[in-house]
Amino acid sequence: MLRAAVALFIRKGYDATSIDDIAKSLNVTKSAVYHHVSSKEQLLAEVLDEALDELDSAVDAATRGTGPASERLRDVVRRSVEVLVAHQSAVTLLLRVHGNSDTEVAALRRRRRIDRALASLVNEAVEEGALRADLDPDVLSRLLFGMVNSLVEWYRPNGEISADQLASTVAALAFDGLVRA
Amino acid sequence: MLRAAVALFIRKGYDATSIDDIAKSLNVTKSAVYHHVSSKEQLLAEVLDEALDELDSAVDAATRGTGPASERLRDVVRRSVEVLVAHQSAVTLLLRVHGNSDTEVAALRRRRRIDRALASLVNEAVEEGALRADLDPDVLSRLLFGMVNSLVEWYRPNGEISADQLASTVAALAFDGLVRA
DNA sequence: GTCTATAGGAAGATAGAC
DNA sequence: GTCTATCTTCCTATAGAC
Numbered sequence: 398m399l400r401a402a403v404a405l406f407i408r409k410g411y412d413a414t415s416i417d418d419i420a421k422s423l424n425v426t427k428s429a430v431y432h433h434v435s436s437k438e439q440l441l442a443e444v445l446d447e448a449l450d451e452l453d454s455a456v457d458a459a460t461r462g463t464g465p466a467s468e469r470l471r472d473v474v475r476r477s478v479e480v481l482v483a484h485q486s487a488v489t490l491l492l493r494v495h496g497n498s499d500t501e502v503a504a505l506r507r508r509r510r511i512d513r514a515l516a517s518l519v520n521e522a523v524e525e526g527a528l529r530a531d532l533d534p535d536v537l538s539r540l541l542f543g544m545v546n547s548l549v550e551w552y553r554p555n556g557e558i559s560a561d562q563l564a565s566t567v568a569a570l571a572f573d574g575l576v577r578a
Numbered sequence: 579m580l581r582a583a584v585a586l587f588i589r590k591g592y593d594a595t596s597i598d599d600i601a602k603s604l605n606v607t608k609s610a611v612y613h614h615v616s617s618k619e620q621l622l623a624e625v626l627d628e629a630l631d632e633l634d635s636a637v638d639a640a641t642r643g644t645g646p647a648s649e650r651l652r653d654v655v656r657r658s659v660e661v662l663v664a665h666q667s668a669v670t671l672l673l674r675v676h677g678n679s680d681t682e683v684a685a686l687r688r689r690r691r692i693d694r695a696l697a698s699l700v701n702e703a704v705e706e707g708a709l710r711a712d713l714d715p716d717v718l719s720r721l722l723f724g725m726v727n728s729l730v731e732w733y734r735p736n737g738e739i740s741a742d743q744l745a746s747t748v749a750a751l752a753f754d755g756l757v758r759a
Numbered sequence: 760g761t762c763t764a765t766a767g768g769a770a771g772a773t774a775g776a777c
Numbered sequence: 778g779t780c781t782a783t784c785t786t787c788c789t790a791t792a793g794a795c
Contacts, residue, residue: 410676412593415770429779431772493674495591529758532747536739539732540725540751547724558717566713570721574755577710596788610761612790 398423398433402440403486411441411490412497438500445494445504448487451480453507456514467527470518471568477545478564482554489549515542541571579604579614583621584667592622592671593678619681626675626685629668632661634688637695648708651699652749658726659745663735670730696723722752 401422405414416437420430434440459473481488491508494501519538522528528537545567552563582603586595597618601608615621640654662669672689675682700719703709709718726748733744 408676409678410591410593412591413676413678416772417770425778426780427772428774428781432778435772437771495589495594497590497594527758528756529754532750533739536744536747537751537756540728540748541756543728543731544721544725547721547728550724551720558714563717566717567721569713570718570752570755572756573710574751575709575718575722575753577708597790598788606760607762608788608790609763609792613760616790618789 398430399440399443403444403490406441406444407486407489410493438498441490442500442504444487444490445500448484448491449504449507449511451484452477452488452491452511455480456511459518460514465527466518466521466525470522470528471572473515473518474541474545474568474571475564477542478548478567479560481545481549482552482560482563485549485552485554488546492546492549512538512542544571579611580621580624581667584625584671587622587625588667588670591674619679622671623681623685625668625671626681629665629672630685630688630692632665633658633669633672633692636661637692640699641695646708647699647702647706651703651709652753654696654699655722655726655749655752656745658723659729659748660741662726662730663733663741663744666730666733666735669727673727673730693719693723725752 402414402419405418405422409418416427416430420427423430455473455476458476459469462469462472491504494504494508496502496505516535516538519528519541520534523530523534523537528534548563548567552558554560558566583595583600586599586603590599595618597608597611601611604611636654636657639657640650643650643653672685675685675689677683677686697716697719700709700722701715704711704715704718709715729744729748733739735741739747
């Protein structure tokens with residue numbers, strides 16, 4: 398039921414998906430759907446919480462870690478990729494939220510906290526001397542996780558690339574760049 | 579009029595924005611809006627065409643160029659950043675399109691052509707030997723332009739960073755990576 | 760070019776039977 | 778748990794006056 402809703406939210410967008418669409422995709426009527434959920438917004442809230450909980454735990458592990466910031470950044474990049482792959486639907490919806498309802502505003506708030514924690518980590522790694530200091534660390538952070546997040550738009554788990562390979566590719570590109578060493 | 583519509587499409591999403599929302603933001607009535615445009619979808623089509631025309635021309639320049647592919651790739655990354663900054667609203671909407679109407683499907687088709695051209699360029703640059711060959715070129719292309727495209731979600735032209743600086747930062751990160759040289 | 764008024768339909772959500 | 782029927786609200790779009 399949640400799965401059917403999420404699939405439609407992703408394919409058509411949350412606003413363009415009606416409860417009737419969800420019902421039809423399950424071969425039942427709207428009323429049957431409303432027996433299981435109290436509102437369309439609640440469906441969205443559940444999915445967004447799934448994504449935020451996973452991202453929170455990935456970021457918390459990196460923030461609480463003891464090693465060098467650059468190593469913790471590498472870890473959180475890898476773990477983020479794994480979360481995006483394992484919870485792709487939920488994260489995809491999270492990344493598309495604009496703030497149109499209380500649910501969405503709350504999700505955006507949680508997301509901003511995560512983004513700030515990641516930016517702090519990048520700043521730390523630059524101050525440590527492990528990362529280049531000639532570029533604005535906040536911009537680097539945005540670009541780095543913009544790249545990571547973008548994979549929800551094209552990655553397909555059934556293809557040739559495993560989550561592990563993908564995480565390695567992302568980390569290699571982000572840390573060492575496109576140019577042949 | 580188009581500007582007002584686009585601002586709302588971005589803030590609330592296309593589907594969540596009604597013609598009445600657009601009218602109110604201009605202090606007129608719905609009917610006044612319909613005097614200027616034939617439908618809400620037509621408004622979207624105009625904006626998407628603006629974005630696609632600009633991106634097409636950036637990609638065409640790189641595709642038709644004669645120099646090494648790696649240099650043309652560098653150029654198209656820079657030019658893409660400039661296009662995203664100069665036409666941020668239009669590109670933002672393009673990147674959010676799902677294919678819910680004929681207009682959106684047509685836009686997605688044009689966008690896929692562009693993505694394929696960029697992927698070809700990355701492949702060429704790898705074959706040339708200028709870019710690392712240990713990572714899948716198609717994945718690299720997706721990640722690279724995923725990073726580039728992600729900037730529409732946070733870049734603000736009135737801030738401290740100029741489009742030129744941003745283009746340099748993106749190119750530096752993409753080609754040389756985060757790690758201190 | 761802008762207005763009021765309204766047509767026509769689709770949406771979220773509920774009531775109550777089975 | 779699922780149905781039919783319905784309420785209410787909102788939406789796109791048009792007609793016709795000024």
